[in-house]
Amino acid sequence: MIRDIRNGSGLSLPMSETTTVHVRVLAVTPVIGKSKLLALASAEIVVAGVAFTLHGIQVIRTKDPDTGAEATGVNVPRYRASDGAWRQAVELPPELHKPLAHAILDECCELGITRRA
Numbered sequence: 001m002i003r004d005i006r007n008g009s010g011l012s013l014p015m016s017e018t019t020t021v022h023v024r025v026l027a028v029t030p031v032i033g034k035s036k037l038l039a040l041a042s043a044e045i046v047v048a049g050v051a052f053t054l055h056g057i058q059v060i061r062t063k064d065p066d067t068g069a070e071a072t073g074v075n076v077p078r079y080r081a082s083d084g085a086w087r088q089a090v091e092l093p094p095e096l097h098k099p100l101a102h103a104i105l106d107e108c109c110e111l112g113i114t115r116r117a
Contacts, residue, residue, distance in 0.1 A: 022046040023099050026053065036061040038072065045096065050072045054090065055072050057100070059108055072114045074101035086106045 026042040029062055039059040056077035064071045076097070077089040092100065108114045 019048045021096060021099070023096075023103045025103050028059070028104065028107045028111060028113065030111070030113050039108060041107070043100055045100065047096075054100075057088075057104060059104060059113065072108070074104050079100060083103075084099065 022045070024044045024046075026044055028039050028041045030039050031037045037060055038060055040055075041057040041059060042053060042055045043057060044053050054077060058075040058078070060073050060075060062073040063069065063070050074097075075088075076092055078086045079089050081087045105114065105116075109116055
């Protein structure tokens with residue numbers, strides 16, 4: 001559902017169309033240290049011809065939830081909330097997050113920051 005915010009009516013309309021989304025990695029910067037943060041990335045996402053840029057995308061060391069093996073993950077930018085908890089600065093649907101993560105991990109592999117299992 002999409003929300004019509006032009007007149008504040010709260011009108012919801014069904015989304016009946018699909019659109020192509022383009023993801024382009026703009027930069028990946030390695031982070032040196034012993035923390036789980038491996039790199040920070042920036043990417044451009046184009047949805048229905050509208051481009052926006054995400055900075056501060058985190059490439060992290062994590063564990064595979066099924067096997068417990070070491071893995072590499074991608075988190076959207078985060079901020080510290082007033083209660084001290086880290087929260088996502090933007091929530092992407094899986095249809096956007098998955099190709100974004102793959103593009104960033106591919107770039108990290110090319111740069112030697114991480115490798116595919």
